[in-house]
Amino acid sequence: MSNQDRMEAALPAIRALQKRAADLEARQARQHEPIAVVSMACRLPGGIDTPEGFWELLAxxxxAVGGLPSRWRGLDLYDxxxxxxxxxxxxxxxxxxGVEGFDAAFFGISPREAVSMDPQQRLVLETSWEALERAGVRPGALSESRTGVYLGTMSSDYGDLGRDLEALDGYVSTGKASSVVSxxxxxxxxxQGPAITVDTACxxxxxxxxxxxxxxxxxxxxLALAGGVTVMSAPSLFVEFSRLKGMAADGRCKSFSAAADGAGWAEGVGVLVLKRLSAAERDGDRVLAVIRGSAVNQDGRSQGLTAPNGPSQQRVIQAALDASRLSPADIDAIEAHGTGTSLGDPIEAGALAEVFGPGRSEDRPVWLGSSKSNIGHAQAAAGVVGVIKMVLALQHGLLPKTLHAEEPSPLVDWEGSGLALLTEARAWERDGERPRRAGVSSFGxxxxxxxxxxEEPPVAEASAESVAGPVxxxxxxxxxxxxxxxxxxGRWASWLETRPGAGLVDVAVTAARHRTHFEHRASIAAEDMSGLVEALRALAAGEAHDAVVTGTAQRRGRWCSSIPGRVRSGSAWDANCSRPVPCSARRSRLVMRR
Known part of the structure; x- marks a missing residue:
């Protein structure tokens, strides 16, 4: 056999090896691909029901800590x-x-079943719907899609309903089941993607x-929905931690502070919409931030079941950096667990110092903070709240201050730690070409x-408005x-009044293509943003306006929206709107209370 014959005979094997090598390279690249955060939604203490509202509080x-909720009224609780x-x-x-309020009909749920549903289930339904709409995704379009749901929760004290056997109506078991949260x-x-409820406590x-x-x-x-929820339907946790003497008497987490005296409990819900970065860029999504990497581990046998473990915290942080293909020097800030306890905070700070301290320049410390100082410890929702905070900080170029920490804890060896506590807000600017990055910790x-x-998102190409003149x-x-x-x-008007840079076509496309259209509708013909806001305000007040037409859609036929000019995926509405805040799934006045 000639050399040429041998080469021709070997070609199929060579091609197969080349294909296997290419497949392996693609698989390895996929395992480290950044994940885009394309939307966020939340409900937090202080009446906060949007990420924008959360940022206003942080900035x-x-x-947002206050008195006990009205649903506990009548309980002889305090001593x-x-x-x-x-x-x-x-x-x-x-x-x-207002966690009792829920528009059951909106989600196709009977009032009887809704009464037996834990408010945590109701809240994640509302927040998931809103997160999708904020991402420019009509929730109804996802039916039969491979969309995953990953939600964290803890025990359901709404399950106390089950103690009254006469109250069992066939819906209580699903209404209080943690698996049903997702x-x-x-x-x-x-x-039809995975639906997984996670309970690893905090x-x-x-x-x-x-x-x-x-x-x-x-x-x-x-596509994935990821986040968590905590609602305390009963005050059991307050009573339990009073006996443990683990709560701050004033209900406030004094993270890394000399005044730290225990955790302050809170409620909340946060949901992120996540996609692979390549898919988000392909689909023209606005990328709020990217997740470079993450890690999870366990303390194993340590000083105690509930005691924090410094070496284990070091390992999980280093593992997340390794998964991100980054070094400690690449991180600017840490949103810490920071519950405000005299035991946990020094251990956490010590673990961070072990990872970030060596070789760290004194003029470029890792800035340390915790949103628990603003709203309390939201338990199962605490981690995603920290992510939302840091995404907002990346967007606004500002690291918010940590409250109640005028005097940093003397139990932390700050000197040479490579850490600095955010006792005041601080501008977060780029260091040359290096992207801004932050870590978020949560320990159960x-x-x-x-x-x-x-990490901050890749810089998107800007595009101009496609409509010229007053059309x-x-x-x-x-x-x-x-x-x-x-x-x-009214919500549209309020949102637009705080967004002077929003484009009219951006808003029109968002409303027409990226919102679910219900039976009752109104159309506003506007030539500029001020005219649109004026007409929206009139509509919200129930007043007549020449630019507003209202009506009820018929089921037959299709609704058509005619928008002058051409708008492509990835155009100005992606960059400027992020699909505005006003969303359909909002709590009604109908009260669902057992």
């Missing part, structure tokens, strides 16, 4: 004596008001984000720890009833 150095049985020596915390979102929206939502990142990289889903009472590394553009709002249409118009 102002606000404190300043920590030894008092069945009492709480703290009567403040970070609470969500499963109900998938069921309601028809999602780290639940950050572990959920980690699992979603892994699933996207492994191709288990194409169960011993399960999580860390996520965030009327239709903007559509809708709702299940006339009142819902007016409320939606």
């Amino acid at each position: 102002a150095g606000g404190d 300043p004596d920590p030894e008092a049985v069945g009492k709480s020596y703290s009567q403040e915390g970070g609470f969500l008001e 499963g109900r979102v998938s069921y309601t929206l028809g999602l 780290s639940s939502s950050l572990v959920s984000v980690h699992l979603a990142v892994q699933a996207l990289r492994q191709g288990e889903c194409e 009472l169960s011993g399960t720890n999580a860390h996520v590394v965030l 009327p553009v239709p903007v559509v709002v809708s709702g299940l009833g006339e009142g819902a249409v007016r409320e939606s118009a």
Whole structure:
């Protein structure tokens, strides 16, 4: 056989090896591909129901901790004596008001079933819907898609319903089941990716984000909802931690402060919409931030089941950096667990110092903070709240101050640690061409720890508005009833008044293509933004306006939106709008209370 014959005979094997090598390289690249955060939604203490509202609180150095919720009214709960049985020596915390309100019909749920649903299930339905709409995704379009749901939660004290046998109506078991927190979102929206509820205590939502990142990289889903929720329907946790003397009497987390005296409990819900960065760029999504890497580990046998473990925290942070293909020098800031305890905070700071301190220049410390000082410890939702905070900080170029920490803890060896506490807000600017990056930590009472590394998004190409001159553009709002249409118009107007850079075509495209259109509708023909806001305000007030047409859509036929000019995916509406805040799934006045 000639050499040429041998070469021709070997070609199929060579091609097969080349294909295998290319496949392996692609697989390895996919395992490290950044994950895009394309949307966020939240409900937090202080009446906060949007990320924008959360940022206003953070930027102002606000404190959202307040008195006990109205749903506990009538309970003889408070006693300043920590030894008092069945009492709480703290009567403040970070609470969500109005959690009883729920528009069951909006989600196709009967009032009877809704009454038996834990408010945590109701809240994640609302917030997931809103997060999708903010991403420019019509929730109804995801039916039968490989969309995953990863949500963290802890125990359901709404399950106390089960103690009354006569109250069992066939819906209580699913209404209080933690598995249904994620499963109900998938069921309601028809999602066919994994639906996983995570309970690792305080780290639940950050572990959920980690699992979603892994699933996207492994191709288990194409889009993922990730986050967590905590609602305290009963004051059990307050009573329990009073006996342990583990709460701050004033209900405030004094993270890394000399005044740290215990955790302050809070409620909250946060949901992220995640995609592979390549998919987000392909689809023209606005990328708020990217997740470079994440890691999860366990303390194992340590000083105690609930005691924090410094070496384990070091390992999970280093593992997240390794997964991100970054070094400690690449990180600018850390959103810490920072519960405000005299035991946990020094251990956490010590672990951070071990990772980030060696070789760190004194003029470029890792800036340390915690949003728990603003809203309290939201437990299963705490990790995702930290992610939302740091994404907002990246967007605004500002690291918010940590409250109640005028005097840093003397139990932390700050000198030479490479750390600096954010006792004041600080501008967060780029250092040359290096992207800004931050880590977010969350450590569970169960011993399960999580860390996520965030990076600012790639710079997007700007594009100009496609409409020249005063051409009327239709903007559509809708709702299940006339009142819902007016409320939606009011939210649009409020949002636009704070966004002078938003483009009219951006808003029109968002409203027409990226919102679910309900039966009751209104169309506003506007030539400029001021005219649009004026007409929206009139619609919200129920007043007549020449630019506004209202009506009820018929089921036959299709609604058509005619928008002058050409708008491509990835154009100005992506860069400027991020698909504005006003969304359809908002809490109704209908009260669902057992």
